[in-house]
Amino acid sequence: MKTGYKVTDVKRAKKIGVAAENLSELIEKSRKKLGFNVSAECRLYVAEDGTQVDDDEYLNTLPPQTLFILLLNSEKMVTDFDHYYSMILTHKKDYIDTGKAAKEFLSENLSEKFKVFQRYISAANDAKTMLSERTQDPEWFAGLEPSEKTKEQSMSKRVKERMRGYYYKTKSALQSSEMYVRSNNARGKKLIDQFLLDLRKILETNKYNAGYFNRKDKVVRICDENGSFQCGGLWNKSKCSYEDHVINPYRSREERIIFQTWNLDHKIELSRSITPNILKAIERLANGQVKCISCERDSTQGFIETDRYYLQIFTRENLKLVHIVCHHKGKHEAQSNLYTVCGKCYSGQSIEY
Known part of the structure; x- marks a missing residue:
């Protein structure tokens, strides 16, 4: 009976x-x-710890979907830890790719791997934190x-990147x-295009909420004046249960990169609840x-009411910054709604942000 595995090369490309x-x-x-x-001679290793798999007996002890590294005989094995930790230290890839790689690395055996990063964060030097x-x-x-x-400009840019990501994820869905691709529903397609146009205008008007990560923005910043961020905890909790879920990306390059593993978590989920309800609302209008x-x-x-969906997709009304440990990827019970209004009750974009 065949078993499914995952395999990559030494470059993880x-x-x-x-x-x-x-x-x-x-x-x-x-x-x-x-x-x-x-015809190349190859060797197979377990990606996580670098153990060579050289017989069927050992292979059969490993669970399905184990990730392996396939190497040519001339190549040297590099474990997951060494690969991604080196990436963070040397920053050989661009900022976003490194953040994604760190997330993937931390997705398994999280508690042990987090201890390594936490020790690194704890040992950081505060001397340059307030330099800008x-x-x-x-x-x-x-x-x-x-x-x-x-630093403030850079951190603001990181927020914009995340907000653009939410917009394009919504647009793609x-x-x-x-309703959009059906050739016989021109009204539905038009309504979707108009909704996306209105949504983007609101986002641009509010400058992509760039101040969330900007420690000098006293009005909307999520961090304190030094740039320190605290985890907001699980989506359905009022605070984090862990005292050490604190990070200051303004302190060092490494901490800035590790900050990419922190998530702006939607309490009402974008893909499971918000987007489906937007489609239902537009379908009601079309019909x-x-x-x-x-x-x-x-x-x-x-x-x-595009503004209400804007609040749920892009603002702290529905977003909380969380450490990767507190990012619950299962289904959230919180639900969006069908925000449609009649002509008498509609007064344009009336919600303040």
């Missing part, structure tokens, strides 16, 4: 799935899928664009929906079946 009954078959299939020379200019602390800016002149959220009357015409 490509990850493949392979189903195999034994070690020989696993190596052979992996070699072909990864584009190795078919690139000229004052050039090491902090290693790997960032030359246009980023201050709506434009790939059946002339409007249920007014204000007066609760039924109507054949109305509007979608």
Whole structure:
């Protein structure tokens, strides 16, 4: 009976799935899928700890979906820990890719791996924390664009990147929906395009909420005046249960990169609740079946309250900053709603941000 595994090369550039009954078959299939020379001599290692898999007996003790590294005989094995920790220390990849790699690395055996990073964070030097200019602390800016002149500017840019990500995720979901791609539903397509246009205008008007990570923005910042962030805890909790879920990305380059593993978690989930309800609301409008959220009357015409969905997708009304340990990826019980209003109750974008 075949078992499914995951295999990559020493550079972690490509990850493949392979189903195999034994070690020989696993190596052979992996070699072909990864584009190795078919006659090349290869060795197989467990990615996490670097243990070589040299017989079927040991392979059979490993669980399905174990990640392996396939090496040529001329290549040296580098464990997951060494690979990703080196990436963080040397910053060989760009900022976002490093953050994604760190997230992937921390997804297994999290408690032990987190202890390593926590010790590193605890040992950081506070001497340069309050420095802001690139000229004052050039090491902090290693790997960032030359246009980023201050730490605050750089951290604001990171928020914008996350907010753009939420927008394009929403856009992709709506434009790939059946309502949008159906050729006989021109009104539904038009309503989706208008909703996305309105949503982006609100986001741009509020400057992508860039102040959330900017320690000098006293009005909306999530951190304190020194740039220290505290975990908000699980989506359904009022605070974090861990005292050590604290980080200051302004302190060092390494801490700035590790900060990428922290999430802005949607309490009401974007993909499971918000986007489906946006589609339902737009479908109601397209079909002339409007249920007014204000007066609760039924109507054949109305509007979608884009601003309410904006609050749920992009603002702290529905977002909390959390350490990766407190980022619950299972289904959240909190639900969005169908925010449609009749013509009498509609007053444009009325919510203050």
